[in-house]
Amino acid sequence: MAVSRGLTPIQWTVCVIAAIGFAFDIYELLMLPLILRPALLELLGAAPGSETFNLWRGLLFFIPAFVGGIFGLLGGYLTDRLGRRRVLTWSIFLYAFSAFAAGYSTSIWMLLFFRCTTFIGVCVEFVAAVAWLAELFPDPKQRERVLGYTQFFSSLGGLMVAYVNYWIVQHAVSFPAIGLPDWLSSLGAIEDSHAAWRYTLMSGLVPALPLAVIRPFLPESPTWRAKKAAGTLRRPSIGQLFAPDLRRTTIVTTLMFACSYGAAFGAIQQIPQIVPALPEVKAAVAAKTEGLPPPAAGRARAEVVQGTAAHVTKSQEWGGLMGRLMLAVLVTMIVSRRWLLRVFLFPGLLLMPLVFGYAAIESQMLLQTGIFFVAFFTVAQFSFWGNYLPRVYPIHLRGTGESFAANIGGRMIGTSFAWVTSQLALVMPAGSEAATPGEADALKVAAAAALIGTGVYLVNIVLSFFLPEPEHETLPD
Numbered sequence: 001m002a003v004s005r006g007l008t009p010i011q012w013t014v015c016v017i018a019a020i021g022f023a024f025d026i027y028e029l030l031m032l033p034l035i036l037r038p039a040l041l042e043l044l045g046a047a048p049g050s051e052t053f054n055l056w057r058g059l060l061f062f063i064p065a066f067v068g069g070i071f072g073l074l075g076g077y078l079t080d081r082l083g084r085r086r087v088l089t090w091s092i093f094l095y096a097f098s099a100f101a102a103g104y105s106t107s108i109w110m111l112l113f114f115r116c117t118t119f120i121g122v123c124v125e126f127v128a129a130v131a132w133l134a135e136l137f138p139d140p141k142q143r144e145r146v147l148g149y150t151q152f153f154s155s156l157g158g159l160m161v162a163y164v165n166y167w168i169v170q171h172a173v174s175f176p177a178i179g180l181p182d183w184l185s186s187l188g189a190i191e192d193s194h195a196a197w198r199y200t201l202m203s204g205l206v207p208a209l210p211l212a213v214i215r216p217f218l219p220e221s222p223t224w225r226a227k228k229a230a231g232t233l234r235r236p237s238i239g240q241l242f243a244p245d246l247r248r249t250t251i252v253t254t255l256m257f258a259c260s261y262g263a264a265f266g267a268i269q270q271i272p273q274i275v276p277a278l279p280e281v282k283a284a285v286a287a288k289t290e291g292l293p294p295p296a297a298g299r300a301r302a303e304v305v306q307g308t309a310a311h312v313t314k315s316q317e318w319g320g321l322m323g324r325l326m327l328a329v330l331v332t333m334i335v336s337r338r339w340l341l342r343v344f345l346f347p348g349l350l351l352m353p354l355v356f357g358y359a360a361i362e363s364q365m366l367l368q369t370g371i372f373f374v375a376f377f378t379v380a381q382f383s384f385w386g387n388y389l390p391r392v393y394p395i396h397l398r399g400t401g402e403s404f405a406a407n408i409g410g411r412m413i414g415t416s417f418a419w420v421t422s423q424l425a426l427v428m429p430a431g432s433e434a435a436t437p438g439e440a441d442a443l444k445v446a447a448a449a450a451l452i453g454t455g456v457y458l459v460n461i462v463l464s465f466f467l468p469e470p471e472h473e474t475l476p477d
Contacts, residue, residue, distance in 0.1 A: 010219055014136055017214060018129045018150045021092050023157030024207035025122050028095050030158045031204065032115070033269045034165045034313065035197035036060060038302055042191055043108045048276075048441050054422050056108060057273070061265060061418030063112060064119040069412030072123025073238070076403020079124075080236040080396055083228070084132035084221045087124060087399075092211050095121025099204025104180055106188030118204070123411050126386075127403040134390035134398070135221040140473035141332050144387055148328030151383040155324045158379075159317035165200045166310035169303065172196040196306070223395055234396040241401055249392050250401065252466050253385070254409035256341075259460035260381040261414020263348070266421045267356055267453030268316060268375060270445050271367075272309035274356075277442035280364045281308050312368050319372035320379030327380040331387055338467050341384055345464060348377035349457040356450035361443060374453075385410075391470040417452055424448035 007015065036057060037048065046052040079087045095118045102114035133150060137143040168175075177193035190198075227233040241250040275281055284304045289297040323344070334340040355370035385405065393401035425444040 010217075011136065013214060013217060014133070014219065015146060015150055017088075017211065017218060018133050019153040020207050020210060021088065021125050021129050022151055023153040023160065024092070024096070024204065025125055025157065026154040027157035027161045027207075028099050028118050028122055028204050030161050030269070030313075030317075031099070031165075031200055032060065033272045034161065034306070034309065035200050037272060038195065038197045038306065039105075039111060040108070041298075041302070042195060042197075043105065043111060048273075051426070054426060054441075058419035058422035060112060060115060061269075061422075062416050064115040065265075065411045065415035065418075067116040068119030068123040069407040071120040072127065072407030072411060073400075073403050075120075075124030076127045076399040076401075076407070077236055077238075079128045079131055079399030079403070083224060084128050084135070084399070085218050086220075088128035088132055089211060089218070091121045091124035091128060093121075093208055095119075095125065096205050096208035096211075100202050102204075103178060103198040103200075103202035104190070105198075106180070106190055110187065119411070123403075123407045126406055127399055130386045130390060130402055131224075131398045132221055135223040135395070136219070138223075143390075144331045145328065147387045147390075148324075148331050148383055151386045152321070152324040152328055154382065155317055155321035155379055159314065159321055161200070161203075162310055162313040162317050164203055165196070166307065166314070168199045168203070169196045169306050169310065172199055175199055178202075227395060236396050236400040238400065238404065240397055241404055246393070246397075246401070248466065249468050250404060252463055252468070253389065253392070253405040254413075256460055256463045256467065257385055257405045257409035258413035259456040259463065260378065260385070261410040262417035262456035263352070263378045263453050263460075264382075265415045266417030266456065267352065267449040268371065268378060269418060270421055270449045271312050271316065271360075271371060272306075273445045274360050274442050274449065275308045275312060275364075275367075276305055277361045277439050277446060278308065278364050278367065279362075281305060282439065284308075308364065312364070312371060315368040316371045316375040319375030323376035323378070323380030324383045326376070327383040327387075331384075337384075337388055337469055338464050341381065341464055341467070342461070344377040344380045344384070345457065345461050348374065349454065349461060351377065352453035352457055353450050356446055356453055360446040360449070388470070391473075392468065417456065421445065421448045421452050424451065 040046060040053055040056055044052060044056060075087060075091065098114050098117035098121060102111055102118065105111035105114065130147065133147055134143055137146050172194050175194060178198050179190055179193055180187060224233070240246070281304060285301045288300040288304055292300060330340060330343065334343070351370065351374050355367070355374050359366035359370040389402045389405060390398055425441065425448040428444040428447045
């Protein structure tokens with residue numbers, strides 16, 4: 001990590017834990033698009049494209065995000081009241097153990113519950129980590145780089161889950177069977193004890209392991225601790241975010257955060273639902289299912305679709321990884337925060353309709369190439385907000401302000417675009433009368449994603465003209 005001065009061992013430890021937290025924050029979130037289709041098929045038995053399937057596809061994106069946003073806002077308040085370190089560590093424990101428990105789901109309601117608790121942990125972790133890091137590094141350039149490079153690991157988490165899921169899909173049958181103990185038999189039975197989606201969920205336990213060892217050695221934010229000890233730390237409140245000097249900042253950042261997430265969840269995260277429309281996938285499915293009985297044909301089809309989705313997702317995550325890296329490089333080079341963000345907004349606006357309106361249904365090679373660049377320009381925006389928000393809120397409102405923009409804007413409003421896309425897909429034309437129900441659903445989702453992705457990018461560009469520029473490089477007290 002390139003910084004203006006060398007890091008102390010404690011600072012390195014903090015950066016490592018923050019990087020792990022950011023990585024598995026996204027790891028946990030991006031599991032859902034990869035496991036959603038097989039999970040719904042097993043737990044609901046509903047056909048892709050049916051009203052029941054589309055309803056739950058939207059609900060599993062929206063409800064956990066809504067619940068996570070509400071509790072995440074509370075977490076931001078607690079971050080300002082109880083300290084950054086305490087809230088950060090317990091939020092990571094919450095999302096790690098929730099993801100593991102979700103792997104034992106015997107019903108769609110059980111999966112929904114644990115996705116909600118996972119989201120709560122993720123929503124709180126981001127806010128606590130950003131405030132914690134910003135206050136541990138008082139030097140402006142060092143702070144900007146540390147925030148940029150640690151958030152770079154978020155996309156590494158997305159890349160990890162793509163590779164882990166692909167590996168699990170290939171080897172799931174050789175893993176130990178998943179089953180509930182007898183004393184939990186009242187919760188129901190697990191239909192497929194070797195389902196790849198269950199192992200993928202359970203892999204989310206990993207970040208809790210190093211944290212359990214390192215947690216006692218982590219320091220609290222010195223700025224927050226000093227004000228707390230001196231009795232000068234003001235009590236935070238959501239109402240203060242809408243005081244005359246902060247109202248514009250709160251409203252614009254919340255809406256722009258929502259648009260950034262809207263592009264990701266309303267378009268990019270729909271890729272696993274879109275790949276069945278690719279010619280290569282249709283040909284591979286036809287070849288692998290020829291002559292097979294329905295149950296075996298269903299498994300073979302799922303393996304082809306999930307494998308292709310994992311390949312495309314890996315390209316997407318590499319794009320996001322490079323986008324975050326580019327943001328980390330540019331953050332100290334471009335002084336204007338508005339123009340730093342527009343570097344990623346303008347190209348993204350041009351790419352959205354091209355990738356989802358054409359490449360997504362034309363060929364796998366075009367889709368993988370296009371989604372790399374769409375993710376590059378979209379995911380970099382998430383790192384931008386992690387750098388920008390600490391500079392516009394005072395210390396007693398830093399967690400609350402960041403939480404409002406990230407959780408109300410990003411997690412609640414932004415992720416709801418996944419539900420909007422799924423509902424819009426119901427009324428979109430299929431594009432081909434000869435398409436099977438699964439292929440027709442994929443074509444509809446691609447068309448809806450093109451409209452949603454282009455629309456939120458356009459709105460974000462307009463909003464960028466109203467984004468306040470931070471007054472100083474130093475963090476406000």
